Amino acid sequence: MSIIGKPVLYSYWRSSCSWRVRIALNLKEIPYDIKPVSLIKGGGEQHSNEFREINPMEQVPSLQIDGHTLIESLNIMHYLEETRPQRALMPQDVHKRAKVREICEVIASGIQPLQNLTVLIYVGEEKKKEWAQHWINRGLRAVEKLLSSCAGKYCVGDELTLADCCLVPQVFNARRFHVDLRPFPITLRIDRELENHPAFRAAHPSNQPDCPPEATK
Numbered sequence: 001m002s003i004i005g006k007p008v009l010y011s012y013w014r015s016s017c018s019w020r021v022r023i024a025l026n027l028k029e030i031p032y033d034i035k036p037v038s039l040i041k042g043g044g045e046q047h048s049n050e051f052r053e054i055n056p057m058e059q060v061p062s063l064q065i066d067g068h069t070l071i072e073s074l075n076i077m078h079y080l081e082e083t084r085p086q087r088a089l090m091p092q093d094v095h096k097r098a099k100v101r102e103i104c105e106v107i108a109s110g111i112q113p114l115q116n117l118t119v120l121i122y123v124g125e126e127k128k129k130e131w132a133q134h135w136i137n138r139g140l141r142a143v144e145k146l147l148s149s150c151a152g153k154y155c156v157g158d159e160l161t162l163a164d165c166c167l168v169p170q171v172f173n174a175r176r177f178h179v180d181l182r183p184f185p186i187t188l189r190i191d192r193e194l195e196n197h198p199a200f201r202a203a204h205p206s207n208q209p210d211c212p213p214e215a216t217k
């Protein structure tokens with residue numbers, strides 16, 4: 001099968017990292033197909049030999065685009081930014097760019113990996129909620145502090161950036177683990193601002209082809 005044509009996103013409906021990329025694709029109005037990878041069915045399709053060829057980290061997302069297979073959500077979003085400059089998701093100003101990268105990194109390196117499925121399985125059923133809450137709280141405290149100096153309507157100023165693509169899925173994860181979000185008013189305000197944005201809405205887990213019907217209720 002040729003991988004040149006419409007981009008194919010290997011995605012799981014509830015994966016925040018896949019969701020980041022879905023938002024960026026939608027904002028840039030890049031048509032794409034979704035290939036669902038179930039992270040739970042049969043112990044997880046991400047661990048199959050076939051998928052390991054696509055992503056040796058055995059994680060989603062992965063994007064097949066322009067004849068290449070890309071992994072790592074931030075890398076994928078920067079690739080989209082570099083190859084599809086329409087609807088820029090990085091500011092022109094160098095300091096604002098640095099802020100966008102800071103917020104993305106805090107979420108993508110400092111929060112999400114600690115509450116990822118494999119880590120939670122390792123931590124164990126009994127402790128996983130407390131564990132996830134601890135690390136999400138710690139990370140969101142940093143995000144809120146960063147936002148206090150750079151947020152406008154959105155995370156960095158008044159234009160949508162990659163930071164917003166990372167923030168909204170992370171807030172969803174925080175809610176999944178029942179984190180009290182009241183100490184993070186700027187984070188909450190931006191999340192509310194974006195909840196009905198069409199690109200964010202279309203990328204939402206409940207609007208994914210592999211979302212189980214019971215999860216949309």
Ligand SMILES: N[C@@H](CCC(=O)N[C@@H](CS)C(=O)NCC(=O)O)C(=O)O
Pocket residue numbers: 014015016017018039044046058059060061071072073074108113116117118119
């Ligand atoms: N750094 C990677 C992280 C990817 C990642 O952790 N993906 C999660 C879903 S959000 C996953 O596939 N987990 C499956 C597993 O841990 O087995 C990225 O940003 O793409």
